[in-house]
Amino acid sequence: MPGCATTTPRSSRSGPGERPVERELRRFEIRDPEDVSTVRRAGREAAAALGFDASDQVRMGTAVSEVGRELTAAVVPVAVRFLVVTVPSPTLVAEFAFGSPAGGRRAGEGTAAAGRLVDSVEEAEEDDGGRRTVVRLRKRLRADLPAPAEDALNAVQARLTELMPISAAEELRAQNAELIEALDDVRRRREELHVLNAELEETNRGVLALYNQLSNELEETNRGVVALYAELDDKSEQLRELGEARTRFWSNVSHELRTPVNSVIGLARLLLDGSADPLSDEQHHQVELIADSGQTLLGLVNELLDFAKAERGALVPKPAETDPRTVLDEVAAQLGPAAAQAGVTLDIALPPDPVRLTTDPDMLTRILRNLIGNALRFTTEGEVRVTVESVDSELVVHVADTGVGIAPEHQQRVFEEFYQTPGTQGGTGLGLPYALRLAKLLGGDLALRSTLGEGTTVTLRLPAGQAPVRRELNVGHVLIVDDEEDGRNALRDLLAGSASRVSEASGGRAALARVEADPPDVVLLDLRMPETDGLYVLDRLPPRIPVVLLTDVDLRVLGDPRADRADATVDKARLDRDALSEAVHQAVESARGTDGH
CATH class of the missing domain: 3.30.565.10 (Histidine kinase-like ATPase, C-terminal domain)
Known part of the structure; x- marks a missing residue:
């Protein structure tokens, strides 16, 4: 073959019985442009035999041609090898070897063009009995194809061995045919792209219309949801206000009823007392009915108060x-x-x-x-x-x-x-x-x-519950403020052994005077007192003094802003030593927290 050296195919980098890692298909030598055409054809034929598609066949042949023309213009001769590397992944390799020119070589446009057509272009200086430059083009086989078997490689090798040089005219015709085929493929792809663009544009119009429709519906829904939330907020506020109004009504009515009911019960007991004027049997019976009815009414009043307390979370069990x-x-x-x-x-x-x-x-x-x-x-x-x-x-x-x-x-x-x-x-x-x-x-x-x-x-x-931990009361000076002597005596008895000193005041003004003269550690303050009531005193006590309010009235329910001044509240009608001890502890701890201690 003019200008080409043919060698016997061989395997390298393999031992006896081993699957070859690198398989040489054929060698060529480039000395003139006709040899470049032959090598180009060999690259395309090898790619076709290994299962590359038509476009990749053209890419491989063109890449080999571009590098061959660039090298032929600079150095001759150029040895060319076609190889199949099976490990780590099946790859077609075109290797160009030539003597290293003085001062090295600069890759030109051909090498750059080849780099865009194949997977990689490598260039290295080697010393294999003499310095030479090697340029390797690599094109990997498709991942979905199996590695070529030995029979397939033998067939590729045979096909390249039969390859004969072609004239420039034949090469030009082949390239023109490839170009026409490529142009037809580009035209087909352009037409397909036009169709796809039209379909995409139609889809986009449909998506945009659907998006606008959904946006409008969502906006309308959002407006409805916002209106619904506003309505729910209004209803919730109305229900809260209604609940508070009902609780205030129950509390006020119950407190207003308790006093006359207690008076009725007290008067009935006086009439039934043996020391009072004697009653006839009928009168005695009727007074007993009055007393029983009063007790029943008092029980209802207490139930209403407990309902009001339970609704606001103020009814706390005392285990x-x-x-x-x-x-x-x-x-x-x-x-x-x-x-x-x-x-x-x-x-x-x-x-x-x-x-x-x-x-x-x-x-x-x-x-x-x-x-x-x-x-x-x-x-x-x-x-x-x-x-x-x-x-x-x-x-x-x-x-x-x-x-x-x-x-x-x-x-x-x-x-x-x-x-x-x-x-x-x-x-x-x-x-x-x-x-x-x-x-x-x-x-x-x-x-x-x-x-x-x-x-x-x-x-x-x-x-069954667990026995509560009882906190013993240990407090210093306690001031009791109550207009009723019986109430003061009851509180003094409950404080016996727990307070180091107890003083009393029968009214609000007297209490404020005692506080100013001898400040107490804790104030037990009755809310309902004539002339100057507990609220008046509560509003004027120094903030550092803990205050326990003795009342069944919840100032928060009644909307009184002075409610926050009381450190603890205990129901005077249900007062015992444990309840008083717990209220005093709560008041002292609350006052310390307010002062930042």
Whole structure:
């Protein structure tokens, strides 16, 4: 072959029985432009035989041609090898080797063009029995194709061996054919691109229209949601204001009712006292009815106050060790006469052994009084039976009656405030709701089971609880401010052994004078006093002195801004040593926190 040296194909970098890592396909030698055409054709044929697509075949042939022309113009001869490297990934390699020119070589436009057509172009100086420069073009096979097998490589090698030089005219025709094919491919791709662009533009118009529609719908929805939230906020504010107004109404009415009711009860007791003028049997009976009605009304007033406190979170249990038998004895003594008068048997089955229970005894008394009183009210004949048992660290009390019963559709509604089942008379509709609220405050619950015409069973479950840690009261100088002497004496007795010194004031002005002359460590201040009331004193006391307010009025519910000045509040009507001790501790700690200590 003119201008070309043909060698026998061989494998390199492989041992006996090993799969070759590098397989030489054929060698060429470039001395003139016709040799460049032959090498170009060899590059394309090798790429075709290895499974490259038409465009990659053209790229490989063109890259080989560009580097060959550049080198031929600078140095001759140039040795060319075509190889297949199988490790690490199958790659077609075209290697150009030539003697290194003096001063080195600068890569030209041909090398740069080849770099855009193949995966990599490498150029290095080597010393293989003489210094030479080697340029390697690499084109990796497609990843989805397997590595060529030995038979395939033999076929490629044979195909390149049969390759003959071609004339410049034939090479030009081949290149023109490739160019025409490439132009046709570009035209087809351009037409496809036009179609895709049109489809994309149509899709974009549809997406834009859908986006605008969705945006409008979303904006409309957002406006509706904002309006709904505003309406909900308004409703919530109205409900909050309504709840506060109801609580204030209950508190004010209850406080206003308590004083005349207590007066009625007191007058009735005076009339019934044996030292008063004797009454006829009828008069004595009527006065007893007045006293009983007054006690009932006072109980309702207290329930309303407790409802108001519970709604604002101010009704806090005061746990203590409690014997349910003692509580039931007290309730039986209160309600037994009413049961006997109605001709109903009140049977309270007490457990033989004491039941250990830690709970608020006052709240437990009110719960049982409401449950048993409610059962007696709606039982005209038969009995009301109370059983007590301890089950799994719980106190379980069953109150069963043989009364009218409750229809299934009303059994849940009886726990709503002021609800009364149709056909019943008497009561306020607060008994069961009040008992349920107190039971939940104590960590328990109520359950009701009833059959219309046969009776009702209400079950109270309370946790046994743990004995509370009792904090002993140890305080210095305590000033008691109360216009009632009995109240001052009661407080002095409760402070016995706990306060180092106790002083008293019967009015607001006297209290302020004592504070100025001899500042106390704690002030126990009654809210309701004639002339100068507790609010007047509270507003003028130095902020560093802890104040315990003695009242059942919640100043926050009444909207009084002076409520924040009181460090603690305790109900004067339900005052005991533990309650007073807890209130004094709270007041002292609150005052220290305010001062930043």
